[in-house]
Amino acid sequence: MDDAARLGILRRALLARRFEERIIQLSMAGELPATLHPGAGHELAQLAALAALRPDDPMLYGHRGTAYWIARDLPLERILCDIAGKEGGTNRGKGGVMHVVDPTRGILGESGTLGGNFVVGVGVALADRLQGRDAVTIVFFGDGTSNRGQFHEALNFAAVKKLPCLFFCENNGWAVSVSARVSTAVENIATRAVGYGMPGVVVDGRDVEAVYDATLRAAERARRGEGPTLIEAKVERLLGHFLGDPQPYRSAAEIEALRRRDPLAAYVSDLRGRGQLDDAGLAALERELGELIDAAVASARSQPLAAVDSARENVYAT
């Protein structure tokens, strides 16, 4: 990974964090519905994985935050409009923030019911294989979702067919309020890969280089026709499951300790240590991203609510 790539990930991670903070602010103020599931703490792992893929490789994204789309340069105002149910989004209030879509950027969708991503993703990879495209599909999911039955059906068949598909687990140890300690029999989700005859890799989700390298190796392997890989990034969910989650399942001290371990802050320090970033550079970046977000909010505010008639449209193509 070169310096430019590292800075690129920082820029996007910071943008995702600040954008999410703004969305939370607008949601708490009542201007936006509070439908986003915050991704704070997951951004670096998500962005490092996507940096290792091509900009149009198909993705079935997860529900934590906005970094998946920021990785593909989807304009922020489109995301805001999707949250707000406005014209100018990607789905005009039909799918909301759960179903942001842009096939030209490889943003194919997300299963609202957790686990659907696995089986849809296998179909995407199968289609690419049969049509001779050398794309690699990435399926994002959490440790909680790995307990769904589709995980088993999809990983088994992806390995049988040696499909170009990466299964990327963001393991934060929580399924809403249920700890992995009481829901999941294995410490590492990646150990389940053994049962599917595919490699399973555990990486520290705070370690951008490690996530990037693991994803790149898995993608190269997949493009060579050698099949899927299960990658597990250990991450921390800094916020609640949903906006306004009172988090009675973990203590205030625990939450505070998480904040002090914010991987984004650590990454900023790391880049400072490497001499790639200084105070002035960081301040300039923050300013620039703030302006980008301001502009997106202004643009979204100028959009009307999705036309009521559109609620009846696009059920069928025929």
Add this chain to the structure above:
Amino acid sequence: MSARTLSYGAAIREALEEELRRDPSVILYGEDVAVYGGIFGVLGGLGEQFGERVFDTPIAENLIVGMAVGAALRGLRPVAELQFADFVLCAADELFLKAGAWRYAHDGAVRLPLVVRTASGGYGFGPEHSQCPEAYAMHTPGLRVAVPSTAADAKGLLKTAVRCDDPVIVFEHKLLYPVEGPVPEGDYTTPFGRAQLRRRGDAVTIVAWQDMLRRALAAADELAAEGIEVEILDPVTLNPFDWETLLDSVRRTGACLVVEEAFRTLGVGAEIGARLMEEAFGDLDRPFVRLAIPDVPVPTAQHLVESLVPDARAIATAVRELVG
């Protein structure tokens, strides 16, 4: 186009073979499809002819339908088989929530040209392998639902389904696979949403499809001997449903009987009855009537199944009571 005789099953096989040959984006898969040729023996030889485009899957219905959604998103036209129609419930997430709703959720940014074929009805298979669950699919916006009753329609509707840009579920009836009928030569499609009047009459409009259509036709012969001429409407597809032809028929006959091989409560007949109340109340001279399976699971033994499923005699009796 001249006609020859083919079985319903052979007509399905021919449709798939022709579509696989015509369009390289068509793929065909499911449990016991490629080597075995389908558990009902319908697909023999297709696995050998089309290589990796026809393949077997594990016993994994979520995968079978979910993979069709994913493949359709990327430009293929998958034809997936669910071995028994009851298995739509195993794959309910992928069928009802993905295939049915993803085009809408993404405001038309994607097309989902996929087909799910599945076998319904019959006896001897028990409560988890005998249902006719069309009503679930008909209830779900976004899914096209075909119910072919003849060999000609089995071929023509399947071809329409493969070429359709929306997800289509085709319910094939197990007892019809060996039944022969005239099938036109050459390439043809059967339009969705155009019901067929299988018999003309003025006494009662009977709505029936698949095995219930056969039974209704048998009852009609019996009734004709008594001077009662019924009209029999085969809906051909349940979504889109040809309400116009139904309403037109009911306006002429003034009475409607739905016969279905499914549970009575909230079945297809319930929807038809409700529509008639809304749109043809003034045209009905007699109360709307349904014959269906009482609300119990489908048993296994043939004689028990037959005691629950409407037969020709029950249909004839119901008509006599209606017109009497």
